[in-house]
Amino acid sequence: MVKLIGKKKKFCAVFISGRGSNLKSIYYYSKKKYSKINLKLVISNNLNIKGVKFANKNKINTKVINYYNKNRAEKKILYYLAKYKIELICLAGFMKVLSKNFIKKFNKTIINIHPSLLPKYKGLNTHERVIQNKEKYSGCTVHIVNEKLDSGKTILQKRIKILKSDNPNKLAKKILKLENQLYPRAINKILSKI
Ligand code: GAR
Secondary structure, three states: OHHHHHHHOEEEEEEEOOOOHHHHHHHHHHOOOOOOEEEEEEEEOOOOOHHHHHHHHOOOEEEEOOOOOHHHHHHHHHHHHHHOOOOEEEEOOOOOOOOHHHHHHHOOEEEEEEOOOOOOOOOOOHHHHHHHOOOOEEEEEEEEOOOOOOOOOEEEEEEEEOOOOOOHHHHHHHHHHHHHHHHHHHHHHHHOOO
8 A cells, every 4th residue: 555655656856055945845745645746856056055954864865966067067967867767856946047958858847936926027036126116916936947047837826915014035934935835736736747
């Protein structure tokens, strides 16, 4: 019985560069019976970060990749993806842009979470720009990764109303909570299709 449930789960890799709150929520969700996620590998371009500490503590295979030479770094990552038979890459605050060549060579689904209502506010400092522009709503989006930054088909999106009392920091905290709920659900959704 346990074996049958295990077989349904698919090998996923999570790519991180920092805090790793999304990694955490994906990890805890992966432990649920109905989850289709088998969190097999964590890739990071930074060693001394909370996300890597969490991954090590929970005995997830973790590879810290030196990005001094991007081409070489991506080759190494492709090697590990093949070694661990990864079927889905989830970018979770990974601050390196994947090359066209990498995306082509991996040739499987890659998804990302972004803290805005895409296609609005691609790139960095989203919350600052949202507040400055006096937007009524913001939120987060999980989308398929293609060669263009923060583009690609939306899988799931969640929005919240911006309050007068919100500032970039407050908004970032609220949206991060939403992200942590949305990302595992979006992964499960995409895994049921691949
Ligand atoms: C998240 O807010 C995520 O949306 C953002 O980085 C943060 C990572 O937090 N990603 C991007 O801005 C990508 N364009 P975490 O390390 O706690 O998961």
